Amino acid sequence: xxxxxxxxxxxxxxxxxxxxxxxxxxxxxxxxxxxxxxxxxxxxxxxxxxxxxxxxxxxxxxxxxxxxxxxxxxxxxxxxxxxxxxxxxxxxxxxxxxxxxxxxxxxxxxxxxxxxxxxxxxxxxxxxxxxxxxxxxxxxxxxxxxxxxxxxxxxxxxxxxxxxxxxxxxxxxxxxxxxxxxxxxxxxxxxxxxxxxxxxxxxxxxxxxxxxxxxxxxxxxxxxxxxxxxxxxxxxxxxxxxxxxxxxxxxxxxxxxxxxxxxxxxxxxxxxxxxxxxxxxxxxxxxxxxxxxxxxxxxxxxxxxxxxxxxxxxxxxxxxxxxxxxxxxxxxxxxxxxxxxxxxxxxxxxxxxxx
Amino acid sequence: xxxxxxxxxxxxxxxxxxxxxxxxxxxxxxxxxxxxxxxxxxxxxxxxxxxxxxxxxxxxxxxxxxxxxxxxxxxxxxxxxxxxxxxxxxxxxxxxxxxxxxxxxxxxxxxxxxxxxxxxxxxxxxxxxxxxxxxxxxxxxxxxxxxxxxxxxxxxxxxxxxxxxxxxxxxxxxxxxxxxxxxxxxxxxxxxxxxxxxxxxxxxxxxxxxxxxxxxxxxxxxxxxxxxxxxxxxxxxxxxxxxxxxxxxxxxxxxxxxxxxxxxxxxxxxxxxxxxxxxxxxxxxxxxxxxxxxxxxxxxxxxxx
Numbered sequence: 102x103x104x105x106x107x108x109x110x111x112x113x114x115x116x117x118x119x120x121x122x123x124x125x126x127x128x129x130x131x132x133x134x135x136x137x138x139x140x141x142x143x144x145x146x147x148x149x150x151x152x153x154x155x156x157x158x159x160x161x162x163x164x165x166x167x168x169x170x171x172x173x174x175x176x177x178x179x180x181x182x183x184x185x186x187x188x189x190x191x192x193x194x195x196x197x198x199x200x201x202x203x204x205x206x207x208x209x210x211x212x213x214x215x216x217x218x219x220x221x222x223x224x225x226x227x228x229x230x231x232x233x234x235x236x237x238x239x240x241x242x243x244x245x246x247x248x249x250x251x252x253x254x255x256x257x258x259x260x261x262x263x264x265x266x267x268x269x270x271x272x273x274x275x276x277x278x279x280x281x282x283x284x285x286x287x288x289x290x291x292x293x294x295x296x297x298x299x300x301x302x303x304x305x306x307x308x309x310x311x312x313x314x315x316x317x318x319x320x321x322x323x324x325x326x327x328x329x330x331x332x333x334x335x336x337x338x339x340x341x342x343x344x345x346x347x348x349x350x351x352x353x354x355x356x357x358x359x360x361x362x363x364x365x366x367x368x369x370x371x372x373x374x375x376x377x378x379x380x381x382x383x384x385x386x387x388x389x390x391x392x393x394x395x396x397x398x399x400x401x402x403x404x405x406x407x408x409x410x411x412x413x414x415x416x417x418x419x420x421x422x423x424x425x426x427x428x429x430x431x432x433x434x435x436x437x438x439x440x441x442x443x444x445x446x447x448x449x450x451x452x453x454x455x456x
Numbered sequence: 457x458x459x460x461x462x463x464x465x466x467x468x469x470x471x472x473x474x475x476x477x478x479x480x481x482x483x484x485x486x487x488x489x490x491x492x493x494x495x496x497x498x499x500x501x502x503x504x505x506x507x508x509x510x511x512x513x514x515x516x517x518x519x520x521x522x523x524x525x526x527x528x529x530x531x532x533x534x535x536x537x538x539x540x541x542x543x544x545x546x547x548x549x550x551x552x553x554x555x556x557x558x559x560x561x562x563x564x565x566x567x568x569x570x571x572x573x574x575x576x577x578x579x580x581x582x583x584x585x586x587x588x589x590x591x592x593x594x595x596x597x598x599x600x601x602x603x604x605x606x607x608x609x610x611x612x613x614x615x616x617x618x619x620x621x622x623x624x625x626x627x628x629x630x631x632x633x634x635x636x637x638x639x640x641x642x643x644x645x646x647x648x649x650x651x652x653x654x655x656x657x658x659x660x661x662x663x664x665x666x667x668x669x670x671x672x673x674x675x676x677x678x679x680x681x682x683x684x685x686x687x688x689x690x691x692x693x694x695x696x697x698x699x700x701x702x703x704x705x706x707x708x709x710x711x712x713x714x715x716x717x718x719x720x721x722x723x724x725x726x727x728x729x730x731x732x733x734x735x736x737x738x739x740x741x742x743x744x745x746x747x748x749x750x751x752x753x754x755x756x757x758x759x760x761x
Binding site for chain 1: 487488489490491492493494495569570572573574575576578579582587588589590592593596
């Protein structure tokens with residue numbers, strides 16, 4: 102699929118022209134912290150506007166105020182989304198990139214209001230982008246949209262079966278709904294719409310299913326099953342978002358980590374000892390554990406995840422973004438943006454400067 | 457001898473030095489944590505070979521020919537012409553290719569979802585390289601340069617007689633010649649015929665009779681026949697039955713478009729059918745020659761005795 106796509110779209114992976122003006126929704130997410138930090142450190146980015154329902158997250162407080170602006174909005178209300186495109190900062194030029202990370206994925210206390218937020222925020226932001234000819238819209242989905250079972254493919258590509266089960270968790274259905282709003286507009290002439298489906302994200306404080314599972318005391322796994330996974334990290338996902346925002350390309354992409362191993366293997370590597378329980382008792386045991394405050398992982402959210410492998414094949418993202426991205430961003434074997442963040446290397450203002 | 461990754465005491469005790477060496481030579485495309493992209497584990501391979509070697513040698517008693525036709529590197533479709541009725545025989549085929557080919561190659565097959573859904577069995581199958589029966593899995597394996605074993609269902613068209621090959625149970629292949637040709641063409645891999653049959657044992661050799669004799673003798677005969685039925689799909693009540701495998705010469709498949717390949721190769725389903733017919737005929741002739749040689753040896757041994 103990747104070959105055919107890159108053959109049809111030779112401009113995929115090329116740097117976008119001009120400086121980036123980026124709107125990022127959901128900056129309270131941990132991955133948003135990584136992503137925004139990278140954007141602010143990138144000389145090709147003019148400024149970044151972060152949107153959240155609350156105050157500015159602590160990791161973003163010390164960013165350069167000339168390059169990062171924080172604002173508050175309720176994205177489920179259309180007029181407030183429209184107001185985002187009319188900020189004073191945008192008098193000369195509008196946003197050219199919108200990255201939509203806002204999603205209320207906590208199963209506890211799920212309500213119609215959350216459903217409306219999850220679906221409508223995507224619709225209003227996307228609609229605003231299309232009407233104002235924003236060059237790129239990125240939606241961060243999840244791997245929970247894939248159907249997982251004994252007949253799942255060993256390497257799940259983007260065209261694998263999506264979970265359309267009417268009994269699926271409402272949050273999964275919200276994700277599928279929001280994703281399909283984006284996919285319906287993917288043929289737009291001016292706006293490149295990108296949907297990223299990351300595998301489980303690991304990292305301190307990340308509210309992904311896998312991370313919550315590993316934070317359980319102890320993590321509960323079913324007896325006799327040890328699925329394969331290839332989780333990514335918040336740093337890697339932040340970098341992938343950066344590549345998707347700064348390079349040309351559109352479509353649906355898996356993004357995953359480079360290492361494939363069993364779930365128990367990843368736990369062992371982190372010094373975590375899981376507790377095995379019989380499969381039919383897993384949901385009940387998990388509920389007891391949550392009530393006791395020993396875990397925040399909800400097995401009902403993605404029931405097959407602990408039984409069957411889910412290894413995302415992100416070859417398509419590799420071919421479209423990572424390889425040309427390496428030429429664009431890390432020509433010398435190191436990532437200058439990451440190095441600048443870590444204070445180890447000066448960010449080159451141009452490639453000639455870097456030479 | 458390096459054997460640092462064979463941690464299991466059982467595997468270490470059961471594997472002979474040659475098999476250990478083969479395991480060391482097997483190239484596992486490590487995906488970063490001791491398993492490959494499909495979940496194959498080195499340690500499970502060691503344990504699987506330790507158990508499978510016994511089945512291969514003493515239970516199925518495999519006699520095989522033509523290992524030189526198994527490609528040393530790169531992808532390939534092993535077209536299984538014949539019936540492998542159970543996991544022991546499938547294991548025998550996998551072990552046979554692993555220990556017989558010039559470089560150790562692991563044959564991957566598509567297994568039923570009942571295996572992958574079961575606790576422990578699903579993990580074990582995955583660690584030994586077997587994947588759920590999904591077309592995209594087969595495509596992933598072929599594009600990654602692995603050997604994929606697929607059972608062919610068009611037996612009559614390639615001149616294979618299941619009953620003549622000693623198999624009386626129902627024959628249920630999975631893939632047609634057309635799909636085999638299509639995969640080989642799309643992934644540019646050769647088709648290696650693997651013709652499978654069950655030898656009927658030396659002429660005149662009879663198993664223990666169920667009639668007469670002591671209760672212990674009758675129980676033993678009953679058990680032997682039950683095992684033969686389980687392993688070979690049928691029992692003729694003869695001693696010396698064994699699994700016969702013949703790997704035919706690789707059949708190269710030409711590209712979909714004229715001039716895509718510089719060299720020849722089969723282009724149509726009929727050409728693939730003829731090539732497989734040749735492999736089946738070769739298997740029958742060599743099998744008959746071996747049987748007559750065995751009979752002669754048996755007669756000579758008898759006269760000597």
